[in-house]
Amino acid sequence: LIEKQAESYAKVYQRFKDNPKAQSDAVYYKFLNQYYSNILQARETDQPLGQHNLFGPVELFYAMDIVPYLQCHLSAVGPALWDCTEYFELAQGFGIAPEFCSFEKLRIGYILADSITKPDFILGTNLYCTGSMKTMLMAAQKWDIPYFIIDAPYTRDEASIDYYAGQMKKAVDFLEAQTGRKMDYDRLRELTQKTKKCFDYFRELVELRKLPSTPVSFVNVAKGNDMLELGAGTDTAVEYFEKLLNEIHTQKAEGISAVSGEKLRVAWWGALPGFDTKIVRWLAQEHGVNIVLDLFTLLGPPIETGEHLSNPLKYIARKTLSFPVARLSGLFSDVSQDITRVAKESKIDACIIYTSLGCTQISGIRKIYRDAVTEKLGIPTFILDGDYCDSRVISAPQVRAKLAEFFALLEHKKSQG
Structure with missing residues (x-):
């Protein structure tokens, strides 16, 4: 499915690249083509592949030359590109309730079908979507890979910001432990x-x-x-x-x-x-x-x-x-x-x-x-x-x-x- 995504964005990019009134679209689709191509090529280029969920600190990945991988983006666009029935049924057969969020149920189906690339580790956050956090834990167990969940505060006062900044430091520690690389703070x-x-x-x-x-x-x-x-x-x-x-x-x-x-x-x-x-x-x-x-x-x-x-x-x-x-x-x-x-x-x-x-x-x-x-x-x-x-x-x-x-x-x- 990752390869299909990369190919589809490459085709759309060709439609916009020579249109002077839609150059932002050309940049957008070229970026998405490269984004998914990077996921496919991570093994060949010997770059760590890190999965994250919504609101993950993607800057940390780029600063450490880790290929970022937001799998739920595939759930958002997948239903328009291919028949997802097989993946929903796989997830429900696995024991996921029919009432569970279909975004996350689809992600679980992709994983069970071995239709997406396995990352080296998962760095997630518990912001907003509780279903996403549960899916990441299931994915880490299924793939037998390390994971770390960044804990977000409920309030937004200065003490909460400081707490979340501390969580970001723990996320850096996790990434350094998984990759053997040190954070380049100047690059960050x-x-x-x-x-x-x-x-x-x-x-x-x-x-x-x-x-x-x-x-x-x-x-x-x-x-x-x-x-x-x-x-x-x-x-x-x-x-x-x-x-x-x-x-x-x-x-x-x-x-x-x-x-x-x-x-x-x-x-x-x-x-x-x-x-x-x-x-x-x-x-x-x-x-x-x-x-x-x-x-x-x-x-x-x-x-x-x-x-x-x-x-x-x-x-x-x-x-x-x-x-x-x-x-x-x-x-x-x-x-x-x-x-x-x-x-x-x-x-x-x-x-x-x-x-x-x-x-x-x-x-x-x-x-x-x-x-x-x-x-x-x-x-x-x-x-x-x-x-x-x-x-x-x-x-x-x-x-x-x-x-x-x-x-x-x-x-x-x-x-x-």
Whole structure:
């Protein structure tokens, strides 16, 4: 499957490489092709291959010439590229409950089928996704490889940041023990400088998204999130954001919006159904819907402490805990005001909460999500029960039909004044 991924991204890159208006896409797909190729070639190049999960400190890997491997990225894109039924059934036959998160169930199926590359070790974190942590422990046992889980604090005060920075040091100790290499802190500072630059660019992208008829699309932000997760600290990530922002500013000057004929500005909480890759286009073309707010945009406050130079481990700790989505691992009261504020600034007309039964995070907080926008701002909210990866639970046509009903209801209420 890793080889299929590398090949598919190489083909997409060929479509964009000579398009002067889509150079950020060319950088993005070339990066992903190289990312998966590096995983395949790690054994040949005698580089350690380290698996991590969401919000893993990927800068530590790059600083030590360890090939990073975010396996759950394969779960996010897999349902659109191949039939995943075999992998779901393997996981359930292994004893995984049908209600377990389909992202993680798919990962387990990949592992049981020996369809993905075995890493040398796993460095994970317990931020946000409890299912991911359990999957990593199962993977380490199945593959018989060492693992270390970085323990994230529940709060976000300065003492918590210091604690998490200490956990980063333990992560470095683990990586040094597994590879026999020492951390190059000068190189790590170079990486965190670039990470900070990318986060500043991403913040600019998020702010531009709030504009009426914004040229920033949901896909732009999703790809930016990928670059922050997979390529933090790399020159390629910096190049991607610089080219993307240049394209966005050009489109803004030319009056080009992400959704032509925008009718509804929507907040979408939760992942999109991974088995329906064209749903964003369908929302735009059929209903004039522009997703202008989502989990990617819940950034914490800007980090201007200078730690990216003076204390890179503490910077990585602070940056990670303020990462969109990762913030939901802490007190919801710390982010609820931001949700209300950003919803108001983004001038959203409606809120959609797409939940998957196995996702205890989104399913568990959907009411307080709704309260943050409906109770405080009077914005209508639609809770759509579905699944992120398994189209046997709910199909793409069923998802679209339910959304169309909601949009029709909004139009009816609007016509009634």
